[in-house]
Each structure stands twice: as C-alpha cells, then as structure tokens.
Amino acid sequence: MIQARIRKQYAAGRDSAGFSLDLEFSAAAGVTVLFGSSGAGKTLTLDCIAGFVRPDEGRILLDDQILFDGAAGVHLAPRSRHCGYVFQNYALFPHMTLRQNLEFAAERAPRLGRHRKVNEMLDKFHLTDVAGRRPYQLSGGQKQRCSIARALIGAARVLLLDEPGRGLDAPLRAEFYAVLRRVREEFGTPMLLVTHDTQECFTLADEMIVLRDGRAVQSGSPRKVFEQPANVDVARLLGLYNLLPVEIRSLDPGRNSSRLRYQDFELTGPYFPGKLIGDQVWLFVRPDQLSAAPRNGRPAFNQIPGTLLRMLEKPDGLRLEFSGDIAVEVPAGAPFASMDKYSGVKDWVVEFPSRDLRIL
Amino acid sequence: MPPGPPMDWFPLWLSLRVATISTALALAVGLWLAWILANRTFRGKEVLDAAVTLPLVLPPTVLGYYLLVLLGRASPIGHVYEWAFGGPLVFTWQAAVVASLFHSTPLLVKSSRAAFESVDRSYERAARNLGATELRLFWRVTLPLVRRSILAAAALAFARSLGDFGVTLMIAGNIPGRTQTVSIAIYDAVEGGNTATARILVIIISAVALAILTLANRITSNPFGPRQTVL
Numbered sequence: 144m145i146q147a148r149i150r151k152q153y154a155a156g157r158d159s160a161g162f163s164l165d166l167e168f169s170a171a172a173g174v175t176v177l178f179g180s181s182g183a184g185k186t187l188t189l190d191c192i193a194g195f196v197r198p199d200e201g202r203i204l205l206d207d208q209i210l211f212d213g214a215a216g217v218h219l220a221p222r223s224r225h226c227g228y229v230f231q232n233y234a235l236f237p238h239m240t241l242r243q244n245l246e247f248a249a250e251r252a253p254r255l256g257r258h259r260k261v262n263e264m265l266d267k268f269h270l271t272d273v274a275g276r277r278p279y280q281l282s283g284g285q286k287q288r289c290s291i292a293r294a295l296i297g298a299a300r301v302l303l304l305d306e307p308g309r310g311l312d313a314p315l316r317a318e319f320y321a322v323l324r325r326v327r328e329e330f331g332t333p334m335l336l337v338t339h340d341t342q343e344c345f346t347l348a349d350e351m352i353v354l355r356d357g358r359a360v361q362s363g364s365p366r367k368v369f370e371q372p373a374n375v376d377v378a379r380l381l382g383l384y385n386l387l388p389v390e391i392r393s394l395d396p397g398r399n400s401s402r403l404r405y406q407d408f409e410l411t412g413p414y415f416p417g418k419l420i421g422d423q424v425w426l427f428v429r430p431d432q433l434s435a436a437p438r439n440g441r442p443a444f445n446q447i448p449g450t451l452l453r454m455l456e457k458p459d460g461l462r463l464e465f466s467g468d469i470a471v472e473v474p475a476g477a478p479f480a481s482m483d484k485y486s487g488v489k490d491w492v493v494e495f496p497s498r499d500l501r502i503l
Numbered sequence: 504m505p506p507g508p509p510m511d512w513f514p515l516w517l518s519l520r521v522a523t524i525s526t527a528l529a530l531a532v533g534l535w536l537a538w539i540l541a542n543r544t545f546r547g548k549e550v551l552d553a554a555v556t557l558p559l560v561l562p563p564t565v566l567g568y569y570l571l572v573l574l575g576r577a578s579p580i581g582h583v584y585e586w587a588f589g590g591p592l593v594f595t596w597q598a599a600v601v602a603s604l605f606h607s608t609p610l611l612v613k614s615s616r617a618a619f620e621s622v623d624r625s626y627e628r629a630a631r632n633l634g635a636t637e638l639r640l641f642w643r644v645t646l647p648l649v650r651r652s653i654l655a656a657a658a659l660a661f662a663r664s665l666g667d668f669g670v671t672l673m674i675a676g677n678i679p680g681r682t683q684t685v686s687i688a689i690y691d692a693v694e695g696g697n698t699a700t701a702r703i704l705v706i707i708i709s710a711v712a713l714a715i716l717t718l719a720n721r722i723t724s725n726p727f728g729p730r731q732t733v734l
C-alpha cells in the first residue's frame with residue numbers, strides 16, 4: 144500500500160516551460176495505473192517514489208514505512224526503499240548474464256537462500272534456458288520478464304513499471320499482460336504502472352489515476368472512468384469519444400428526454416438531471432455507438448449530415464471520419480461497411496442513438 | 504661507421520618503470536577525480552576540470568618550475584618527503600614519476616569523465632534501486648561498463664608518460680644511470696654526436712608508442728555489441 148502526497152516544482156527555464164507536480168493518491172494491492180499523456184508527470188511520480196528525485200514537499204508512505212517526509216526531512220536513499228523499478232528500457236546490466244543480473248539484485252537477501260531464490264525466479268519467469276545469455280542476446284519479451292524478475296527478487300514491496308508495454312508488438316504485449324497477472328496472483332505485490340495507452344489501462348488496471356499537467360484529474364476503476372469521464376479534458380485524454388459542443392434546448396423529465404442543439408441541428412437525448420435549459424455542455428459518444436449512411440434526401444430523426452473525409456480500415460471493421468471531428472466505427476458486416484463501394488461517396492448522414500448520448 | 508660506446512639500456516628500463524608506476528598512480532587519482540566530476544555537482548566543478556587539464560597545455564618549463572617550488576627541498580612537501588623517505592624527492596627517478604603523472608592524469612581524467620558520463624543513467628538508477636551501495640555500483644556496474652574506455656585511456660597515458668621530456672628534465676634532471684629517461688638520453692646522445700644510440704632509442708620508442716596506440720584503438724571498439732560470429 145502506497146500513500147503519497149508529492150509536490151515538486153520545476154522553474155521555467157530559458158527554453159522550457161515550468162512544470163509543477165502536485166499529486167495525492169494511494170495505491171493498494173493490485174494494479175494501479177497512472178494514466179496520462181507524455182509530460183503529465185507520470186514518470187516523475189515514479190521517480191519520486193523510488194527516490195531518484197526528491198520532492199519539494201509531501202510525504203510518501205510504503206506500508207508503514209516513511210520513504211519521504213518533507214516536513215521531517217526524511218528522504219530515504221533509493222537502495223533502502225524496496226521499490227522494484229521496471230525501467231522503460233529494462234536497464235538490464237549489459238555486461239552481466241541474465242543470471243548475474245538476478246544475483247546482483249538478490250545480494251540483499253540472506254546468503255543461504257540466494258542461489259535457490261535466483262533459480263526459482265528463473266524458473267517462474269521461464270528464463271532458465273537463457274540464464275547464461277547477455278541481455279543483447281535476448282528477445283524483448285525475455286528482457287522484460289527478466290527485468291520484472293530482477294525487480295521482484297529483492298523482496299520489493301511495490302513494483303513500479305514505467306510504460307512497460309511500449310515497443311512490444313501485439314503478441315508480446317499479450318504475453319506481458321499475462322506475466323503481470325501472474326505476478327499479481329503469485330506475489331501479491333502492488334503495482335504502480337505508468338502508461339498512456341487506453342487499451343493497456345483497461346486491460347490491466349484495477350484502479351486508474353488520470354494525470355494532467357501534474358495534477359490528478361480523476362481516479363477510480365477504469366470502467367467508471369471510461370463510462371463517465373470527470374470532465375472534457377479527461378474525455379479528450381482517453382481519446383475514445385466524439386466530443387461535440389451542444390446547448391440544452393429543452394428538458395423533459397417525464398418522458399426522459401431532452402433536446403440538444405449542435406450547430407444548426409437538433410438532437411434528442413435522454414433527460415439530464417441537474418442541468419438547465421440554455422446550459423452549454425459537451426456531448427460525448429463513442430464512435431462505435433454511432434451509425435452512418437450515405438445521404439438520401441433530408442436528414443431524418445437524430446441524424447446530422449456530414450462530409451466524409453476519410454475511410455480507414457480497422458481489424459474489425461471500418462472507421463469513418465467526418466467533417467466537424469465526428470468519427471463513426473462500424474463493424475465489418477454492417478450496411479455500407481464497404482471500402483470499395485462507399486469510400487467515394489462524400490455526403491453522408493450520421494445517426495445519434497438517443498439513449499447513448501451523455502454529456503459533460 | 505665508427506664503433507660508438509656500448510649501448511646503455513638503462514634509460515629504456517627507467518622510462519618503462521616510470522611510465523608503469525605513473526600510469527598506475529594516475530589511474531587511482533584520475534578515476535576518483537573523474538567520478539567526482541561526472542557525478543557530483545558542486546561549485547567550481549568546471550574550474551577543477553580546467554585545473555586538472557592545465558598541465559596538458561602549459562609549457563613544460565612552467566610546470567617544471569611549479570613543481571620545483573612545490574616539491575623542492577625548501578618546500579613543506581619536500582620537507583615531509585625527506586623526513587619520511589630519508590632523502591629529497593627532486594632529482595631522483597621518483598621525481599620523474601611525479602613529472603609524468605602530471606601529463607598522464609589529465610588524459611585519464613578527461614577520457615574517464617567522458618566515459619562515466621556516457622553510461623546510461625538508468626543502469627545506475629537500477630543498481631541503486633536494487634539495493635547497491637555507491638561503492639558496489641561503482642565496482643560492479645559503472646566501472647565494468649566503461650572498462651574499455653578506461654583501459655584505452657590508461658594506454659594513452661602510459662604512452663604519454665614514456666615520452667615526457669621537459670618537466671622530467673627540470674625536476675628529475677639528467678643523471679645518467681639514475682634519472683636519465685629515454686627521451687633525455689636521446690637528447691643527450693644527439694647533443695653528444697652519438698647518432699647510432701639516438702637512432703636505436705628513437706626507433707624503439709616510436710615502435711612501442713605505435714603498438715600501444717594501436718592496442719588502445721582495438722580495446723575501445725566493440726564493447727557489449729553483438730558478438731562477432733566466426734564461421
């Protein structure tokens with residue numbers, strides 16, 4: 144269990160904007176994801192916890208141990224923190240074999256059990272066959288497993304992972320997710336994982352903390368965050384939604400409906416409790432919740448005309464991008480989901496399903 | 504060609520001995536200095552770096568003068584040395600070691616600092632994160648990672664020590680059979696019209712220097728890159 148309150152200020156330089164990290168969070172067992180775009184302060188947060196960077200103020204607690212306390216002047220050296228750090232480039236020592244890498248990390252374990260422990264780790268992470276190799280002779284997946292094993296072997300009480308999925312192709316990613324799930328089950332070590340990948344976050348996170356400009360803007364289970372982003376910034380960060388600025392024209396709690404004005408068009412949505420007529424809000428809806436058809440006469444109910452800019456092929460269907468930043472994703476078998484026939488058609492209508500419309 | 508005096512090999516052996524000892528000492532001092540310059544931030548760091556490099560650019564006479572003042576029999580250091588070792592430092596072969604130290608150390612510091620700074624910080628962070636003390640980090644991670652650059656720098660320093668002339672002449676003097684190193688012996692031989700001796704020594708020193716530099720180049724190439732497959 145990590146409890147952290149971290150403040151760190153970087154003054155603006157001649158050619159760099161200043162940055163301030165001001166964060167308070169706690170991470171219990173399981174995987175906690177620090178989610179945000181690059182420059183949001185995710186890695187800096189890990190570095191503060193690991194002790195590579197000294198915060199200006201705050202307090203970092205790991206289980207019952209104080210790692211850092213600004214007021215009391217406590218700042219433990221990295222080597223006394225027992226935080227396993229999995230570096231972005233793995234940072235396996237290139238002059239040591241894989242076994243030696245693990246032995247280096249095991250040296251703080253009691254001498255008697257070291258050898259057995261190293262063997263056990265090699266076995267658990269399927270590295271026994273390549274234990275005598277140097278890092279440059281290993282595949283990306285092997286390097287990653289080794290760096291996790293190395294971080295765990297010194298009895299780490301938390302695992303800090305800095306963008307671990309970066310640079311791995313799809314099968315390796317899947318393999319890596321499986322490794323993390325096994326670590327969670329077998330070792331029970333809490334993990335704090337940094338990523339800007341929505342998919343990774345959804346796959347791995349028990350809890351997620353959304354960071355923006357050094358601040359936590361939302362936290363909760365991924366499902367909750369994805370279903371109801373706290374504000375339009377979070378929604379933008381998640382990058383999963385169409386976001387349209389709309390004005391509420393009418394609200395009818397009795398029929399559970401509302402009318403929203405988007406540019407010159409009117410859409411019908413569900414009733415939005417707590418909102419007033421005339422409120423300017425953001426409508427957000429996932430691309431796969433929309434449907435599209437070539438335009439044929441006047442737009443019908445809840446349809447908005449759009450000019451097709453691009454049609455992109457996806458593994459499971461097509462993505463249609465329209466003017467006004469509206470994207471629609473249709474599954475492979477859907478009507479009009481044919482690149483050949485319809486990519487030349489410019490005028491379309493996009494249909495918004497009333498009950499899936501949500502606002503921020 | 505008239506037969507010259509019998510070949511005196513002493514200067515060659517002395518030079519090798521002086522260069523070996525001075526390289527060893529330069530390694531100890533130079534690595535420590537380079538480590539501090541590469542890893543610590545403190546006021547006057549670049550001044551220290553410049554001061555360490557200074558002997559490379561100062562005229563040998565200037566450096567020799569400083570050392571005479573600093574280590575001479577009248578100086579405090581000279582006194583302490585005389586008290587500890589029962590004789591003066593200046594005009595002994597040990598003074599020649601000191602002289603070449605001032606040329607080999609800057610070379611080592613420069614290359615080692617660059618080497619230390621080139622080590623990916625994440626290795627050092629990883630080592631600390633895994634519980635290593637600074638000492639263990641140095642011996643087990645940093646030094647092995649840069650050992651080729653350091654070895655090459657040491658070879659360079661050794662070669663430079665072999666060839667020192669001016670400073671050695673000023674503080675160790677030119678006492679045949681006691682402080683006369685190769686470069687001074689060559690000068691002596693040329694001055695005395697003893698061209699045969701000069702020629703042999705010149706050829707030997709050039710060959711040794713060339714061999715050492717070639718070796719240094721071979722050491723630096725191919726650190727932990729892919730192993731070359733020999734079919």
